[in-house]
Amino acid sequence: MADLSIDFVGIKSPNPFWLASAPPTDKAYNVERAFEAGWGGVVWKTLGEDPAAVNVSSRYSAIYDSYGEVSGFNNIELITDRSLEVNLREIEAVKKSWPDRALVVSLMVPCEEQAWKTIVKEVEKTGADGLELNFGCPHGMPERGMGAAVGQVPEYVEQVARWCKMYCKMPVIVKLTPNITDIRFPARAAKRGGADAVSLINTINSITGIDLDNMVARPIVDGKSTHGGYCGPAVKPIALSMTSEIARDPETMGLPISGIGGISNWRDAAEFISLGAGCVQVCTAAMIYGFRIVEEMKTGLANWMDSKGFETIEDFRGLAVPNTTDWKYLNMNYKVVASIDEDKCIGCGRCYIGCEDTSHQAIDLKPQADGTNKFEIIEEECVGCNLCQITCPVDDCITMERRDVGQPYMNWTQDPRNPHREVTEESTHEA
The missing domain is CATH 3.30.70.20 (Alpha-Beta Plaits)
Incomplete structure (x- = not known):
């Protein structure tokens, strides 16, 4: 039987399936139920400074496929609306009860050195395994200078990552926003700042649909709405592409990656791992189908690995990266x-x-x-x-x-039909 255990930047877990920072990881009750169900780890829902964030009602909307299944999920929920003290106390208790599971804490505070110094030291006292810096939330928090407002500026990403590495000994994972032109720039910045890994993607700016009777987008809050964060199976192709960009970029090649975005089954997970991810994070699928889906994920991945002769996750991690190239x-x-x-x-x-x-x-x-x-x-x-x-x-x-056209390999940089072709040593290799 395949061994699903992993060691991701020094964080060990019995399998690569982690719950992403989101409503399913907002409190000890949920996290313990997840661990009982078999999840290898969780990223605790994003903590911030007190007073805690205040959420609205309602918060979710969705896009459905032709079978009535959720293909895209939109939310306008903010970071945790519970106090920092309560969250820290629960994190410490859960980690003591489940020492073999990965417990990473997501954080988001103002882009000020003292604010980050204070919160990372508080989290470190809990015994948590690592930090995830939330630079991706696309709604609500950017209006306050946090979330994607930081993730869209590489200089901020580098600066905050450096602060966190300076003031704690835990592994630091930077969660990247997809709401940017080129994902490689913030990833490079995270690496320069000393981050141990990146996770991606966070949710995508979205409006899932309009209520044409009332002329308001969903979800509806007292007759008004706003853009939210889009996730679920529909975003997987975008997440895979961005993961591959980081995995094959010469400046970030080898940087550990936690894959996120539309992972609903074992095959999705295997695809992210084949593009270099060392673990995967799941949210929407768990919210729609419940925590027990992890059993099928684990069994399916192990069976597939056995059929391919892969004994560990590392045996196939990144194998698809060399086969991904520029057009x-x-x-x-x-x-x-x-x-x-x-x-x-x-x-x-x-x-x-x-x-x-x-x-x-x-x-x-x-x-x-x-x-x-x-x-x-x-x-x-x-x-x-x-x-x-x-x-x-x-x-x-x-x-x-x-x-068979009877012609050898020839790429566009060599093609006589390309008026700007430049035949160089680099362009003659089968990339």
Whole structure:
């Protein structure tokens, strides 16, 4: 059986599944239930200075898929609305009761050295395993000069990280905001400031929808609304992309990463780990389905690892990073074309409609004598875009098959069709 235990920047836990800083980790009752269910760690909901934040009602909204499942989740909740003293007392008690679980404390205070010095020293007394600096909250707190207002300024990220490393001995994780043009800049700043790791992504600025009867966005607070933080399965592609950017950036390569964003099952977790994450954090899935989902996550990941011959998380962590590159280094001479398995085809025509109306007119529709339709690929017109495969409702009915064009690897920096090509030693390698 695969060993799921991890050591993330000196923080040990029995598995890589941690609950993210959010409502599920706001108090001892929740955290202990999570540990009983099998979670390897938690990041305690963000603490701040007293007096505690005051929240509004209501706080959540959602986007649903065609099956009625939540695909995107929006919240306008702030950091903890309980006193610092109560939180610190509970953190200390929980860590004593569960010494084998990771307990990281999320923090957010004004961008002042004394404020950070005071709170990190208080947290250190609890025996917690580490800190997560919340530089990502996109609503409410930025209006007070905190959260994303710090995370969007690399100089602030570096400065606060340095303060925290100066005044405590715990590992410091910097939580990054996705509401920025280039995620690499704050990640580099965190590393310069001495941070032990980064976690990402925090939530994305969003309005999930409008109540057209009352002309107000959701969630509704006495007839008004505001933008909130978007999370859930819909944000996973963005989170994976940003994770890969940090993992392969020469300036941050090797910087430990805690992956966050739409992780709902073991496969999602494996994808983040393959891009370099040393642990993963979950929020929305736990809020929708409850803490027991971690059992399926652990079992599924372990079974998959066994099937692949991976004994530990480290055996496959980062394996997808070398295969992620810039567009300009992709092979221009690689060619695939679509192939339709007639035995599996149900004749729905979705591939034909998509290709005929919006793509390359590479599928021929042939009416049959019995009133059905047959679809054939026009290979000389097919560019291998995958649209037909994506729209097909039948698994493996349409596959993409490689064609040998008789040409060696050539990327865009080498392509004669590129008027700005620069053939250099770097551009001739298969990136």
